[in-house]
Amino acid sequence: MEPKFNLNRPKVSDDEINKHKDFNNLVKQFKEQSIQKARSDVNFLKNKKATYATVIAGIAVVCTVTYFAVFNKKSTTKPTTNDTTTTLAQNKTQSTKTAERKAFIAPPVKKINVPYHSYKVNADKGGEITHNTKSKIKVPKNAFVNKNGQDIIGEVEIQYREMHDQADIIASGIPMTYDSAGTQYHFESAGMFDIKASHKGEEVFLKRDKPVTVDMVSRQAADSYNQYYLDTVSQKWVVIKHDTPVADKRKPPENNSTQISTIKQLKQLEQKAEHIPLKIDSVRTVYTKKIEKLPVPKQPSKPAKATPGKPKFELDVDYKEFPELSAFKSAVFEVGSENRNYSNELHEITWSSATISEGPQKGKNYILTLALRNRVEKLVVYPVLNDADFATAMSSYEKKFEDYNKLLAKKEAEELKLKQEMEAKQKAFVEEQKQLSAQALREKIILQKQQEEERNEQYPDLNNGQKVIRTFQVNNFGIYNSDCPKLMPSGGKLKVIYALNEKDVPLQPLIVYMVEHGSNKLFTYDNKSFYDLKYDTDKEYTVCVVSKGNLYIYPKDKFKEAVENKTRKLLVTPLPQGTNDVADLRRALEI
C-alpha cells in the first residue's frame, strides 16, 4: 500500500504543540511502569512460570492501554505546570517564557521593581526638581515638543527613578551587559537613572538644543566610569563620554530623632552584651578561688609491714610535723631498694644528725638525711611496722582513714555545690546575653529599616562620605548609566544545575545573576552560560536565579561551600515570604 502524499500541509502551531505537552503525566506513567516492573521482578524470583504469564499479560495490558491511548486520546491535555522555556537549546518553541525572554527590559518579579517618582514641571518656565536622593533634574524652559514637533505648553509630568546597587538593577530588569569588539562585558554601575515625560498622557520629547541636565548623586566616587545611554531600539548600550565625577559638598542629613533613639538603645544593648563574657569569666574566677580555698583533708598513710632482711633505721619522729605518720607510732624506716648509695657501712657510723623530710612519693616515703661532719648521705626510706605494732597501727589507721573519707566527702559536696552555683550564674549570664543579642538584632533590623526608609525616601547614601555628583546631558528620554565594563571573573568555574531546595525540583533559569560582594559588580548569565558560573576565589557571591517570574537565591556562604566542594547542583530557595520591595530584595541578597 502506497503512502498518502500531502503537499504543502499547514504547519501545526506552537500553541497547539505546547497544549499537548504533559510532563506530569509522563512522570506518572513512568512511575506506574517502574512499580509494575518492580512487582514483576519480585514475582519472577518467586515463581518463574507465574512470572512469564504475568509478564505476557502485563505486556498485553500495556499494549492494549497504549493502543487505546494512541487512538482514543483527545486533544484535551492541559499544559503542564512544569512547562518551562526551552532555554537550554535553540528550540524556538514559542512559550510564554520565550516571549518574556524577548522583552528587552523585563523586571523578573512584577511586584518588586524600582518605582518611578512623578514630578510636575511647567514646560514654559522650566524648573529644577530635587529627587529624594538629592539628585537634581534641571529642565530648561520651552524644552518639550509633542510627536508632531509642536511646542508643549503647560504642565509636563516627569517620571524619574534611580538604580544604584545590584538589588535595584536586578529588580528593574535592565540588561547590564555590553558588547565591545565581540567581547561581552558586564557593567559595574556607579548609578543609573530612567527618565521619561508626558503631557496629558501623551509622550513628549526634548528639543535637540534643550537637553535636560541630571546631576545624579552617586555612591561610587571613582573616575573610571563612562556614561552610557540605553538604545532600546537597537537593544544596545551606547557610550556617550567619560564620566567625570564631582565631589558633592552638600552635607548629608543627620539621623532623625527616631533613629538616634534606636541607635542609643542599640549601643546600650551592644555594650551590655559585650560585658557578659567578662561577667561569665569573673564568676569562674571567683568560684575557682572558693573551691581552691576549701580545706583539703590529708590522707593518712597506710601502715606497711616491715620486709624481713631489708635494712631499717629507728628514728624519733616529731608526729606534729608529720601527722600522717601518727599511725606509724613505733615505726621504723626501711631503706628503699632504689637507694643505690646504701651500704651496710651506713649502719655502723654514729651520725651526728638524722632528719627526715618528705620523699618523692608524698605521704608514702621520706628522705632520710644522715650527717657527720662534712659527710651527708640521703636515703629514701619507707615507714614500716614490725609485726607486733602493725595490728595496732592498722586499727588506728582505719579510724583515721574513716575520718579522712568523711572530710573528703564533705569537701567534695561543698565543691559540687559551689560548681553548681557557678554554672547556674554563668547560665543566667549566657541567657541574658542571648536575650540582649536578640534584642540588639531586633533593634538593628528596626534601625536598618528606618535607615533604608530614610534612604529610599530622602537620601540614598546616608552614611557615605564619598558621595559624588555625576552630570548627564539628557537629549532623549530613556535610561542613562554611569558604568565601568568588567569581564567575567576568571578565578574558577563551577558547572552547575539548579533545583528548588525543598523538593529538589529542577529549575530552568531564564537568567542567572551573580552579585559580587564588596563591589557593585553584577554578572549576568543567559541560557548559553548559566550552567557555567565563574568566580574569583577571593570574592564572595550571591547567586540569584530568575525563573518563571520568581527570584531564587543561593546565599554567599553556601556558594563558598559549593565552590569548595565542587557542588554540581545548587539548591536555591525562593525569596523569603514578605519580600515586597527592593529593600527586602537587598536584604535577601545580603548587600
Added chain:
Amino acid sequence: MLKNAADMSFNPRYHHTTAQLHDEQLIIEAAKENPQYFGLLYDKYYKQIFGYVYQRMDDKETAFDVTAQVFLKALTNLHRYEFKGVPFASWLFRIAHSEVMQLFRDQKNKRAINADVGDLRNICEEVHEPFFEEYLPHIQTLIKQLPDEDLQMVEMRFFEQRPFKEIAEILNITENNAKVKMYRILERLKKSITNFKL
C-alpha cells in the same frame, strides 16, 4: 530554494557546542537520579520529536500520542543511555524512528509523506533536472515508490533539511555513508525523472 551547503551543514536546533553537550550531560545524569530533571530535556526536545513524527504521518493526534510514547520510552531507558559525544536528540530521534516504524508495521495506512512544492523542486535541482508544476504528480509517485530506507533519507535531507552529520547521527551510520546513500538515491531518482520526461 534548497538551502546552500553551508546552511545545511549546521542545525542550530540540534547541534551543540562542546560546552552545551556537557551541560546537557549534567542534566541527563541528574535525570537518571530524579525523573523531574527529565522535564528540562522534554521541554527542549518535545517540538523537534513531534515534528519528526508528524512529518511521517497524516494524523496529528496519532503523532502526539507517538511523541508521548517516545518520551516515555526515553525516560524508562534513560539509565541505559551513555553519552557518546553526540546530542541527546540523536538518541531521542532513534527512539522516535523505531516507534514510528513499529506503528507503520502495524498500521500501514498511517504512513504519509509530507512535503512542500519547494522541497520537490529542490530534489529536481539537486539532480540537475528542470522543475515544472506538471511534473509534480510524477515526482510524488516516484517518492511514494521509494523503499522505506530511501524514503527516510529523502525525508530527512529534503523535507526536513537536515545536515548529513545529523542524519548520520540519527541513523547511527557514518556521515560519509549517509552521503553515499543519498548520492545513490539521487542517481536512481534522476534516472526515473528522466524516464518520465521522455
